[in-house]
Amino acid sequence: MVKIRKGTAYRRLERPYTRKSKYRRYQFVRANPTMIIARFESGEAQKKYEYSYTLATKVSLQIRQNAIEAARQSSVRVLEKKLGKTGYHFRVRIYPHHVLRENPLASGAGADRMSTGMQKSFGKSIGLAARVYAGQTLIEIQTSKENRDIARIALERALHKFPCSCTIQEVKLN
Numbered sequence: 001m002v003k004i005r006k007g008t009a010y011r012r013l014e015r016p017y018t019r020k021s022k023y024r025r026y027q028f029v030r031a032n033p034t035m036i037i038a039r040f041e042s043g044e045a046q047k048k049y050e051y052s053y054t055l056a057t058k059v060s061l062q063i064r065q066n067a068i069e070a071a072r073q074s075s076v077r078v079l080e081k082k083l084g085k086t087g088y089h090f091r092v093r094i095y096p097h098h099v100l101r102e103n104p105l106a107s108g109a110g111a112d113r114m115s116t117g118m119q120k121s122f123g124k125s126i127g128l129a130a131r132v133y134a135g136q137t138l139i140e141i142q143t144s145k146e147n148r149d150i151a152r153i154a155l156e157r158a159l160h161k162f163p164c165s166c167t168i169q170e171v172k173l174n
Contacts, residue, residue: 071158096128
């Protein structure tokens with residue numbers, strides 16, 4: 001399996017240059033990468049909850065879908081273990097639209113005959129990222145009054161998976 005690059009290589013928020021056209025020959029991105037995030041909502045959505053906890057970012061950056069999925073898995077695992085499948089409503093509030101690209105350069109024996117260098121380099125798509133701005137909500141958990149501590153623990157678990165500093169905010173719904 002190919003080793004994934006560090007998140008710092010794609011963290012900077014810059015102008016997206018991923019032209020999408022309804023005509024294939026005018027499109028720069030030839031194929032969209034597959035979505036890694038399994039589901040964006042879990043728990044019981046129809047139930048009325050008393051409290052809502054949100055995880056908001058302090059800085060503007062790009063967050064790769066690998067980090068979003070890791071945060072989702074770690075926090076949902078805590079919630080399901082302590083509250084079951086119906087004691088909460090969990091929602092990922094960001095979606096990775098931005099296509100990340102890489103220009104792979106070959107190294108080693110025979111590499112001079114293989115690679116074309118950086119001339120007209122656009123790169124092949126290797127993943128997706130969500131463009132996040134300061135103060136934007138990343139994850140939201142709704143729960144009852146007696147389960148507030150568990151929701152906060154779950155968000156603290158997710159906080160460690162993101163490549164930025166975040167704040168946990170509590171909102172009373174009723």
